[in-house]
Amino acid sequence: MIAESYRRPRGRVENKLKDLGGYLPLYKAVVKGEWNKARKFLDDDPEALTAKITIASETVLHIAVGTGKDLEFVDKLIRRMSPENLALTDQNGETALSVAAVVGNIRAAKLLVSKNPDSPNISGKLGLPIHRASQYGQETMIRYLLDVTRDDIESSPFAGESGGKLLIDIITAEFFGIALYLVGRYPEMATAEVHGVGSPLSVLARKSNAFPSGAVSRWHLLFDYHEILELDDAKAFSLLQQPLLIAARLGTHEIIEEIVEAFPPAIWASDEENHNVFQLAVLHRQENVFNLIYQMSDYKHLITRYIDHPHDNKILHLAGELPSSDRLNLVSGPALQVQRELQWFKEVKKFVQPGQKEAINKDGKTPWMVFREAHQQLMKDGEAWMKTTAQSCTVAATLIATVAFNAGLHIPGGNNNQDGQPLYSYQPAFGAFAVADAISLFSSVTSILMFLSILTSRYSEDDFRIALPRGLVVGLSMLFISILSMMIAFSSAIYLVFGLQRARTVIPVGSVLVLPVT
Known part of the structure; x- marks a missing residue:
């Protein structure tokens, strides 16, 4: 039965290859950019111009645009085709313009758009051409498609989940100038939620390299204050909670400062284990985030009282736990790593109430007991x-x-x-x-x-x-x-x-x- 299940798909593929075998000379001519041979084939078989000539259901135009070798070849193909033909898709729902967006063939894209101005708004399985350009990091193509993609249609690509996904792709590619331009033009994009990914701000929170010293004031544009203030408290809190906690884990303190300035109640956000911003900073050894506690009023005494689930750990217990290896290895040598851990524990101890210094968690351990147990092996390595x-x-x-x-x-x-x-x-x-x-x-x-x-x-x-x-x-x-x-x-x-x-x-x-x- 197992062998039979493998034979059937193979047979279908072989049959399809046989059907496409007649187009092999045309395929070779397109790949090599030999227009005379391709023209002769198309003159003899006009239907080949729009036929699916590869196993991926690509047309001649898909292949010519994808190779990017000969603009004149593409131009001559487009002259033979109707605007509707330019909207033909391959098995992935990609139009020729989507292929041009993926490979960054800007000259071919201009020819396609001039023939069919609606092509930038034709979506495939993976999104519009501008989405594909963003996913593949084609900055020049993105800037061009921004000018030719229409936003006055019923389902605007810059609204809703489509707009949020586009902004996320652009932030992921680290084209922050384009991201700022988009949010300035379409403020609602900053508060869009994408299923399975989150908000653009959540993605930005993971980009700690996007916040060089002195440049943070630019980034408040990525979550427009007015858009947030127009939401009710529950929606605003829900929107900002995830990026706030991500920033706390990764040490992107600029994001936290901007969020709290826009919506102060967000400082009370916590994850599923009831870890708040400062507990996450202690747990992941993010000193830039923890140092924000010095800027707080007497609220800091309330913040440090959080108890996590299910171990009933307080913030000093978390300071006693061993961090991940990437944070531990910021200091070379086990002995100096132990010193840094001890300094962390002592610093956190300054902010907790006297009763919390010897508090017992669900396992019956004090913070110092947690520290000694978690760091026992590290101390042995440090001694050696x-x-x-x-x-x-x-x-x-x-x-x-x-x-x-x-x-x-x-x-x-x-x-x-x-x-x-x-x-x-x-x-x-x-x-x-x-x-x-x-x-x-x-x-x-x-x-x-x-x-x-x-x-x-x-x-x-x-x-x-x-x-x-x-x-x-x-x-x-x-x-x-x-x-x-x-x-x-x-x-x-x-x-x-x-x-x-x-x-x-x-x-x-x-x-x-x-x-x-x-």
Whole structure:
């Protein structure tokens, strides 16, 4: 039975290919742009001009427009066809203009529209030509079709779900200038709802890259204040809830600010688990959104009282949970990730009521218990990472300290046999050598001590928050200084021993030695 089910469609396809086989010379001529061969075929068989000549039910015009090779070929085909013929569709309901919109063949589109001005308003299964151009990111085509697509007909493409879908496609393609133009011309598009997708504002909320610093004031146009204020409270709340929560998850704080300014009650929106804007910001570690709490009045104390479902977690419990890996990996190294998590927990703790700091959720856990349990493995990884880093850097610092100590005992050029003074003590380079070598020795020893303190640490939560990161930063800084000083001391020594008579050769070589540090 299974084998039989596969044979039947294959047979239908083979039969269809046999039926279309007679059009193969025409198909080849169109693909290659050979008009003389195509003209002869069409003269012999005039019906081929409007026939479905491919398995996808494409006409000659569909193929010619889709290849985009020869505008003259397309022009000659259109001259032979009636305006009604230009509305013929393939198996996907695509007209020739829709194909031109998909591939961005703007010259062919102009020819088609001049022959049949109604063609921009002929919709296929996937929408109008302007929808298809938007879906495929053809910006020039979109701008042209905006001028020739009529909006004075009964079912305007810029109204209702059609208009909302068009605006969403344009925002998805990141043609924000066109989006602003459309909303300015058709304000109702901003409040349109598209089944299964949501509103244009919801899509815009996912585009965090659309909000460079200082440019946010432009985007209030994408949800016109007057359109929202004309809605009743329930409809306005329903419209703005989804984009507000999406913005909170993704950190698009500009969207949140604009929505709350237009409709302040939206700040009370929550998702199906009763997470509000600030709880989502804490859960997804979006500091730009959480920082908006500083701009609020005493309402912030009410906002932080929300309890989620079904775990009865308060906002501090959410701060104790482990975030997704993409947010965690914003900081390199498990130890520094633990530090960031501890800082998050401490910051959120400032805003909760005293009773919430030790509140118990449905599992009988306090916020701190949730934190320790969720971050247990991360802290183990942080301890291992910190020890490995400290051990590696200790070896490097020890080697530098050994070299610097030995260089101090073996002065370049040696000493004077009469009074034991260094032979080159009068040279400026000798002073640079002495100072750089001393700095290299002292900084490398300091680095060793810092890394030893890291190796002997208790690795408690408080250590991860302050002591360990600070020790790592100081140790790495001292190690860097010791390497830089060692290179300066080495360059000075090379100059003293070999460069007094050959300065033009040695000085460039010494300068090259500093490049690794740079």
